[in-house]
């Protein structure tokens with residue numbers, strides 16, 4: 447089982463779209479780390495996490511190398527899906543097996559042979575912490591909404607697959623509670639890398655990697671200067687989450703103010 451072994455990934459630089467060397471030395475990703483990958487459309491965000499997903503060895507378009515625990519990964523780690531320490535969940539991830547939620551989880555639990563009791567109920571309960579629309583055991587996998595599917599797959603990767611590294615590609619618009627996902631991944635000591643256009647995710651991750659022209663152009667670590675903005679964005683995000691739920695429920699919305707006035711002043715003063 448993965449959780450018995452900690453995995454550390456090291457990304458070594460490749461080249462940008464003009465074939466020029468990237469300007470970083472190495473990026474090390476440890477258990478419990480959260481990273482976001484930001485940058486304009488076409489800047490190479492997906493290519494970056496694809497390198498991690500395939501454990502690139504200078505054999506992708508970027509020429510990057512990924513080391514696992516400081517070494518070139520074994521063939522088994524790269525090829526065997528049951529051994530691979532990485533799960534990629536994107537906004538396009540769909541489940542095509544026509545199974546109920548409980549059957550899908552039962553098959554995965556059986557395949558992973560975790561032998562832990564109540565794992566199915568715990569996985570569904572965890573998924574339900576991530577999504578606003580509750581998932582029930584008897585629902586068909588193919589009938590789940592995008593948000594429900596992503597929530598269940600993230601919970602499944604954490605509890606059943608016990609995958610140490612999660613790559614989440616633009617899942618923010620999919621109706622999942624990002625804050626809860628990040629807190630949970632920290633709690634379970636998972637490393638998580640978000641490809642994101644969402645300012646809130648970018649601000650609450652431990653590091654943000656900025657992409658330009660196919661290369662990493664900066665690695666930004668919080669230094670406290672963004673603290674006030676982050677807490678304001680948290681409030682806006684919570685407000686929007688609530689608003690979305692109300693509108694989805696068919697309610698009228700009449701909440702007048704998004705941010706308390708004192709907060710606005712702090713932001714202006716910052």
Ligand SMILES: Nc1ncnc2c1ncn2[C@@H]1O[C@H](COP(=O)(O)OP(=O)(O)OP(=O)(O)O)[C@@H](O)[C@H]1O
Nearest residue numbers: 461462463486487488489490491492493507508660
């Ligand atoms: N270092 C690189 N060298 C050569 N080609 C690259 C490099 N990085 C990315 N590319 C190519 O550039 C194109 C755009 O990259 P990618 O899809 O990763 O961008 P993105 O930032 O994820 O875009 P979007 O936000 O639209 O999803 C792809 O065809 C990709 O293969």
